[in-house]
Amino acid sequence: MKPAWIALGSNIQPKEVYLQQAVQKLADSRNIVLKQVSTVYETEPVGYEEQDQFLNLVVEVDTSLTPQELLRACQEIEQELGRERVIRWGPRTVDLDILLYSNENMNIEELILPHPRMHERAFVLVPLAEIAPHLTLNGREVKEWLETMTAEEVQGVRVWGSLHR
Numbered sequence: 592m593k594p595a596w597i598a599l600g601s602n603i604q605p606k607e608v609y610l611q612q613a614v615q616k617l618a619d620s621r622n623i624v625l626k627q628v629s630t631v632y633e634t635e636p637v638g639y640e641e642q643d644q645f646l647n648l649v650v651e652v653d654t655s656l657t658p659q660e661l662l663r664a665c666q667e668i669e670q671e672l673g674r675e676r677v678i679r680w681g682p683r684t685v686d687l688d689i690l691l692y693s694n695e696n697m698n699i700e701e702l703i704l705p706h707p708r709m710h711e712r713a714f715v716l717v718p719l720a721e722i723a724p725h726l727t728l729n730g731r732e733v734k735e736w737l738e739t740m741t742a743e744e745v746q747g748v749r750v751w752g753s754l755h756r
């Protein structure tokens with residue numbers, strides 16, 4: 592079994608229900624064990640800003656799947672929950688991004704690990720720092736990456752609540 596960290600986001604109603612169902616589907620997957628679930632945060636949209644606020648969280652799993660198999664499992668969950676790709680970085684029922692898979696470094700067409708934009712996203716770093724502050728990314732701990740964010744970026748990530756489990 593290898594540890595992996597997955598970021599989830601939703602900005603189409605009912606956001607909480609999409610996140611709840613996505614986490615449940617991960618937990619129900621063969622070969623995936625859910626280890627930790629962060630608080631849910633309400634976050635300002637980054638990248639493409641003309642869209643509704645997101646709910647974001649991060650989970651830690653243990654898995655016997657390979658990175659590519661885990662990506663496929665995440666994409667199946669997105670499909671099952673009705674994800675449609677219309678605008679890059681645009682609205683989505685649910686998005687699952689693999690942040691880290693053990694200490695794997697890979698860069699193939701469909702999968703880059705660690706996730707190339709995770710260290711610049713407060714909506715990822717805040718929940719990840721909550722469940723894995725000492726995890727290292729490019730030689731720096733997650734909580735140190737969080738300290739590189741501006742106050743405005745961090746203020747755009749507010750505690751929303753917890754998923755019912």
Ligand SMILES: Nc1ncnc2c1ncn2[C@@H]1O[C@H](COP(=O)(O)OP(=O)(O)OP(=O)(O)O)[C@@H](O)[C@H]1O
Pocket residue numbers: 662676679680681686687688689690700701702703704705706707708
């Ligand atoms: N670490 C990763 N986790 C998930 N998908 C990845 C990863 N690295 C590369 N990809 C690829 O990124 C493609 C686009 O993913 P998606 O449409 O969810 O992007 P996005 O979530 O809108 O943007 P971003 O990649 O900036 O988070 C996927 O088809 C997948 O093959």
Ligand SMILES: Nc1nc2c(c(=O)[nH]1)N=C(CO)CN2
Pocket residue numbers: 599600601634635636637638639645647680681686714
């Ligand atoms: N706040 C927030 N902004 C985003 C998000 C997200 O999950 N949360 N996902 C994006 C593409 O992955 C682009 N922008």
